[in-house]
Amino acid sequence: MNVPHPEQWLVALLLAFYLKDCLLLLRPDEAVLRRGLRGRWQAGFGLRDWTLRGREPYMCHPLRPFEPVWRVPWLSDPVAAAAPCQVQVPAVLAALRPWVAGIWLSLFVLLPVCLFMQAPLVLTSAVLTLIYLQIGAALAITWRARARLELDGPRFATLAAEVLACPPYAANLLRKLSLSLAHRDDLSGAIARWMDEAGQSKVRTQCRARLAAHIAQFDAEDPQVAALTRLRRHFGADD
Numbered sequence: 001m002n003v004p005h006p007e008q009w010l011v012a013l014l015l016a017f018y019l020k021d022c023l024l025l026l027r028p029d030e031a032v033l034r035r036g037l038r039g040r041w042q043a044g045f046g047l048r049d050w051t052l053r054g055r056e057p058y059m060c061h062p063l064r065p066f067e068p069v070w071r072v073p074w075l076s077d078p079v080a081a082a083a084p085c086q087v088q089v090p091a092v093l094a095a096l097r098p099w100v101a102g103i104w105l106s107l108f109v110l111l112p113v114c115l116f117m118q119a120p121l122v123l124t125s126a127v128l129t130l131i132y133l134q135i136g137a138a139l140a141i142t143w144r145a146r147a148r149l150e151l152d153g154p155r156f157a158t159l160a161a162e163v164l165a166c167p168p169y170a171a172n173l174l175r176k177l178s179l180s181l182a183h184r185d186d187l188s189g190a191i192a193r194w195m196d197e198a199g200q201s202k203v204r205t206q207c208r209a210r211l212a213a214h215i216a217q218f219d220a221e222d223p224q225v226a227a228l229t230r231l232r233r234h235f236g237a238d239d
Contacts, residue, residue: 007115014107018168022062022175025055028214029075031187032058034067035089037097041194043187043203048210065104065171066097068178074187074207075214075231085184086193092145096174099138104171106131135163135170142177149177188234204235211235 024032026046034042046056060069070087106127114124139160142149146156163170187207191200211232218225 011112014168017166021169021172022060024058026058029073030071031074032069033072033190034069036067065100068093069175070178072185072187087183087185087190090148093174095141096138099134100171100174102134131167138173207235208232
């Protein structure tokens with residue numbers, strides 16, 4: 001059976017696997033923290049009006065595989081900013097940035113160019129070899145830092161098998177590692193430590209809007225309304 005334009009299907013399949021791995025399903029009480037190249041922190045929320053089994057879809061930026069992300073709770077009583085187990089940024093994540101960026105460029109720029117331009121087989125093979133060399137280097141860095149990344153042998157083996165079997169997942173390796181790190185931080189404390197006043201104000205505005213939507217779902221006499229209203233005041237609401 002002849003498949004028309006197999007190179008297009010292959011690239012589409014690679015992209016589909018990558019985007020699927022970029023998708024997070026957040027609980028309504030979860031937000032996402034991400035850290036850009038210049039150390040700028042930002043927060044994000046899932047889609048409030050379209051959920052999957054009660055989870056809110058959030059798409060990590062597909063063009064920024066070098067940004068670590070963390071899940072943090074926000075719809076709860078705020079904890080002290082100096083709470084133990086705060087979100088940390090291990091140095092190994094910065095060391096992985098050029099490798100995941102290289103994997104991304106090789107998969108979604110070099111390989112498609114070779115396929116669509118019908119490059120010689122030796123050139124396409126060289127790109128595939130480059131992809132796996134980069135994955136191997138990224139895994140070697142991860143293995144050396146496994147203690148700091150809280151990876152035991154079986155978990156590392158599972159991760160390695162996943163990214164070797166499906167290279168698009170390797171482009172998300174840095175985010176996979178940051179999401180797996182344990183912490184007990186909350187959004188309120190995190191933005192107070194890492195964001196400037198303008199950034200904090202933007203996040204608090206988003207939180208107030210989401211809390212207003214939560215409050216609107218309950219009757220005025222419902223006990224949850226009082227708790228949510230108190231939390232809304234914590235984010236600077238004017239009542």
